[in-house]
Every structure is written in C-alpha cells, then in structure tokens.
Amino acid sequence: MRTPMRRTLAATAAIVLTGALVAAAPAQAKGPKGGHGDTVDTSALTDAVTVRGILSHLRALQDIATANGGNRASGLPGHTASADYVADQLEKAGYTVTRQEFQFPFFQELEPATLTQLTPVERDLETATFDYSGADDVTGAVVPTNDVVIPATEEPSSTSGCEPEDFEAAPADPAIALIQRGSCDFAVKVANAEAAGYDAVIIFNEGNPGRTDLTVGTLGGEAGVPVVGLSYADAVELIEQAESGTVTAHVTTKTENDPSRTTENVIADLSSKDAKKVKNPNDTVVVGAHLDSVAAGPGINDNGSGSATILEIAEQMSALKLTKKLQRPVRFAFWGAEESGLLGAEHYVASLSQAERDGIYANLNFDMVGSPNYVRFVYDGDGSSEDVAGPPGSGAIEKIFTDYFDGQGLASAPTAFDGRSDYGPFIEAGIPAGGLFSGAEGEKTAEEAEIYGGTAGEAYDECYHSACDDITNINDDALFELGDAAAHATAILTMSKTGLFPDGSFAPKHPGKGHAKGHGKAGQLAHAAR
Incomplete structure (x- = not known):
C-alpha cells in the first residue's frame, strides 16, 4: 500500500496544557512559565511513529494468522504466536514484559x-x-x-x-x-x-x-x-x-470451561532503570489494545491495527529515549479474549489491589484504527454528544484528541463512551479513559463521506469479523492520522507536568458518575453485548 508522506500543516503537535484544558499551540510556541501550565512537544514521537512501522507489525500478524488456521483467536495457536511476537519486540525495545495468563471459557x-x-x-x-x-x-x-x-x-x-x-x-x-x-x-x-x-x-x-x-x-x-x-x-x-x-x-x-484452557495478556512496563527516573511513579498511564482476532479471520484491522500502533509507539518511545524522561510511567497492554467479552482487560483490572488501581492515572484504548472507509471517531469522554460520560478526567482526554485533530486541520466525531471496548473495566473502576476508533460494520452517512471522504452507504469496514479482514483491509491514511494522534496523546499523558487536572493531582479514587457498564466495542460495533 501507499505510505503517505508526512504532511506539513499550519499547526504542529506542540501542545500547551493550562489547568485541565488542552489547547493547540502554534509551531515553535513556548508554554507559559510558572503556574500550572507546561508545554509538551510531541513532534519527535509523532514523526518517529510511521505507517511503514505499523504495517511491518501488521504483516507479521498476517503471517502468524496464515500459519495458524487463518486466525489469531484467543485459545488457539495464532493468538499464542501473536503474543510471542509482541513480547519479543517489546523485550528487544528494553521493556520489562509480563505474560499474564488467565482461564477463560473457550x-x-x-x-x-x-x-x-x-x-x-x-x-x-x-x-x-x-x-x-x-x-x-x-x-x-x-x-x-x-x-x-x-x-x-x-x-x-x-x-x-x-x-x-x-x-x-x-x-x-x-x-x-x-x-x-x-x-x-x-x-x-x-x-x-x-x-x-x-x-x-x-x-x-x-x-x-x-x-x-x-x-x-x-x-x-x-x-x-x-x-x-x-x-x-x-x-x-x-x-x-x-x-x-x-x-x-x-x-x-x-x-x-476446562481450567487448562487459558489465554493471556501481554504487559510491558518500563525497565527498572528507567522506572527509577520517573517523576510520579504512582501515576501509571496504561495504553492498551486487544491482540486477539475472531476465529473467522486474521483480524488485521480488528484489532491488529490497534495492537501494531501501540507496539510502534512503544518501540519509538524507547528508541528516542523518551522512556528516560517521563513524568509518569507508561504501561503498554495487549489484551487477550476481548472478542469473548473484554475478558483480558476485566481480568487485569480485577487482579489489581485497590492501591494498584489507585496508581493508574489514565487508560488509552485503540480498537480498530485502520478501517478502509474510516471516520476519525473519538470516545465521548465528557458525554456532551452521547449523554454518557466517563469518570472525571475522561473529558480532558477526549479534548487532547480533538485538539490534536483540530490543530492538524482534520475533522473528528464523537462516538459513544459506553464501556464496549477494553476501556470498559477501567471506567467501571473510576479510572479516566479515552481513545480512538475508525468504524466497524456501521454504515457511513452521506454527511460523513463529505467530511472524511470514502463511500456513503457502505460499511466503515466491510470485512469486519470476516475472513477478508486481512492485510489488504487497511487504509494507510487512517493509520497515519489516528496513529499520530495515538502517539501524541501517549506523549501528552506521560510527559506533561500538569496532566489532566488543574493541580496536577490524581483522579478521584472512586467511580465517576454517569459512565456506563457493558461488554463489547464502542460506537457502531455489532459484536458488542447489546
């Protein structure tokens, strides 16, 4: 596929945070001195995270599916091989990797x-x-x-x-x-x-x-x-x-329901050496995507695209030595058994002590970011569009994404923040969350086609949950635009001194009002639990 050249736009990825508000800054702008504001220039990371890099991981996942019955579903060999691949790449990049095994109904x-x-x-x-x-x-x-x-x-x-x-x-x-x-x-x-x-x-x-x-x-x-x-x-x-x-x-x-039938999450943390340099070690940012596919196909968009994107972000953060300069620790999580009902993310959150839950500052979730007929959907963290808000801080995460797209001259649209992807267990625990989604089986409207291009009246992803969700089912423009937004948000949350709240504090340690509980995927995803 064509890999788009980096576009030169009027606004760069330099962002100013003032209190809990996030606003795009002009190129080369400096943040305010003193007070609660600070500037995070994310351009080094967004430049380093490339479509070519993401596609290299997607081709590897396609090869794994091809060699293992055409899928990467949890409980089957293709998922184990996918977990092996991701763990190996993360270890080479210097992360401390944990394979979190758990039982699930196969x-x-x-x-x-x-x-x-x-x-x-x-x-x-x-x-x-x-x-x-x-x-x-x-x-x-x-x-x-x-x-x-x-x-x-x-x-x-x-x-x-x-x-x-x-x-x-x-x-x-x-x-x-x-x-x-x-x-x-x-x-x-x-x-x-x-x-x-x-x-x-x-x-x-x-x-x-x-x-x-x-x-x-x-x-x-x-x-x-x-x-x-x-x-x-x-x-x-x-x-x-x-x-x-x-x-x-x-x-x-x-x-x-055999106890021997297990699958796993792959969790990557900073090396012990880098972890010692973090300014706020008890405020971990969990960046996640589900690694499993459905049994019907290789799952290269759903959700190889999300997994490959955060794997590329992890590698480039290490290569740029950003892992040595963080305000908050970053943890990259590749969830298993999402397609069975968010079971990997649920197991992870349930396995944490209260102190460990309190130590999670925010969760970012990327589930399908390469849809062929895509829209730039952002989870509606503040509930302003869908009337279902996340815990306090979720609205600020949404604004990080929308401000980024605005600064790049790109439209975006809210999608329901209703717990139907792997962020669900986090918002149930009161942890701020947010993320991106490029569309599944839902039909693109004429208005969306006018704004985002593509074809009205057709699904965002015609191959959703099908055998044709392979390496040919990826839009490289979607990977470029949403991949950079994902890298930008990861850098903002881990490197900003101010963070999501006016005083730089941690989120309230109790569930926020108004967030929903549920299983499955966000927005238009039909395999969701309702």
Missing part, C-alpha cells in the same frame, strides 16, 4: 449456523452464531417480544427482551424467541428468553441508521439454547408472518 463454532424459514414460505435466512451460543437443532414457531420497535426510530430505542415481562409464555411446542437488539446486554435478553421457556433465540438488528445488517455478538458466557443473529429486514418479514411462521435453527458449537 468457545468454538464447529460449523456455520443455518436458519431456514419453513412456513408460510420456505427460504434460507442469512444468519450467524453468537459466541457462547448453545448447540441444538430447533424447529418451532417464531414469537417476537411484545416491545419490538417497528419501524425503527433514528436513535437506539428498543428495550426488547430486557425485562422478563417482555416475553409471552412460550407455547408447549418448541418456540423461538425473536428479540430486537438494543438497550441491554445480549446475555440478559437470552437469559430472559430461557426463563420464559423458549428453545432458541434469534436476535435481530435494531433498524436505525448503521444497525440494519445481520447482527452478531458475544454472550460473554455459555447459553443453554442456540442463539443466532438476523438482519432487520428479514426480522420484519418474520414479524409480519409471525402467526404462521415456522423456522428451523441449526447450531453446532462447543464451549469448554
């Missing part, structure tokens, strides 16, 4: 699911298996919940299946619950359907913009019945025919 689809409508017409429906679905063949009547929203509204609004009373009592014969995506975790919907006596579950997409195609996701734990996905349009037809509609669902899966 799920595997043994053959593709099928969903066939038998009456009043016979047709095959496009479907896919939810992770941790039960296995069975079920033929029965389709019964929608009593609160589906047809036609769908512009904004997510369906609470279908979130309460036990949403379900009619299942008939004596086998029956299949039809549930609309939205509002609550998939696992909650399925558990309610099981409790009401249903023998299988179909979850269909919500129908509002960006949520119309076939939906699929993870349940986070083993279900007792088959669970498959469906598009909004196919579900509407089934609902119109519900009184006479009969469907057969065929699902073949296995879930193992």
